Amino acid sequence: MTDRRIPLLAARAERRHGLLTVDDLTAAGIGEREIRRWIARGRIEVEARGVFRIGGCPATTEATILAAVLVHDRATWASHLTAAWLFELPGFGRPGRVEVTRAHGTSSRRSAALVHRTTAVPDHHVTVVRSIPVTTLARTVFDLAPRLGGRRLDRVVEAAIRTPRCTVGAIYRVLEDLGGKGRPGTAAMRAVLAERGLAYVPTESELDLLGRAVVAPISGIEWQVPMSDERGYIRRVDGLHRTGRLVIEWDGAEFHDRPDQRRLDVEGDARLRRMGLEVVRFRWADVTQRPAAVRRTVLDLLPSRVIPAA
Secondary structure, eight states: OOOTHHHHHHHHHHTTTTTHHHHHHTTTTTTHHHHHHHHTTEEEEEEEEEEETTTSSOOOOHHHHHHHHHHHSEEEEEOOHHHHTTTOOOOOOOOOEEEEEEESSSOOOOOSSSEEESSSGGGGGGGEETTTEEEOOHHHHHHHHSSOOHHHHHHHHHHTSSSSSSSSSHHHHHHHHHOOOTTTHHHHHHHHHHHHOOTTOOOOOHHHHHHHHTTTTTTTTEEEEEEEETEEEEEEEEETTTTTTTEEEOOOOOOHHHHHHHHHHHHHHHHHHHHTTTEEEHHHHHHHHHHHHHHHHHHHHHTTTTOOOO
């Protein structure tokens, strides 16, 4: 006779990377003795204490992370380097030891994960990614701040706010929730955010970020500016110096070397020039290998009355 419990348990496991907890099995009427028989027969495999993987389901990194969360009864989220990997932040590879954050006052059940304790986990600090409870990207960046040097923290913040999952405002909110005198990472995070401000427009790529740094001494450049003419919308330009009537573009090979995009670039540049704007384009090698030449080119294209910042 078909065991009607199996499809129900399988459906639950399918939503959780093939995982079931001992509570799932108990709720389905499967006792401790039968659990041992299922393990012996390969129906389920032990993933962590009280957490099982349906036999035949792949042992994925996501399953390992979720198991480290499910080991605990509640109020547990993947965090820190593990969360950075889940959010696919550049520079953070596949996690080794899983890191999770737990609220103070919850049980201290043993876990193979590195467990961080916290007194504050507001609802807006947590979310779900790939079916795994995890700290939000803004909270994750704040949690990582003590481990990152100032320059790397700046780049991680920029990468985070480039995504739809995070804004400067969201990081400010976490900072105000958690930041305090003496708390590791608070001063560094305040410094990084102070350079941007709430109205900051994030870069679109690493090349954009590096390019902005190269021409930072030149005052008056606006970033990510939407442009239109009498025909309508043209595109969002990387940089615009209104007084100098100059458009600056950072051309990454992955996007701008495509034939269809090259045609759009040529057409858009022609429309911008008809509006009386000059367009200058720089590539990765220009920005990384010849930054002084990039800066000089921009200055040479600006009217003499435009004075670079001191």
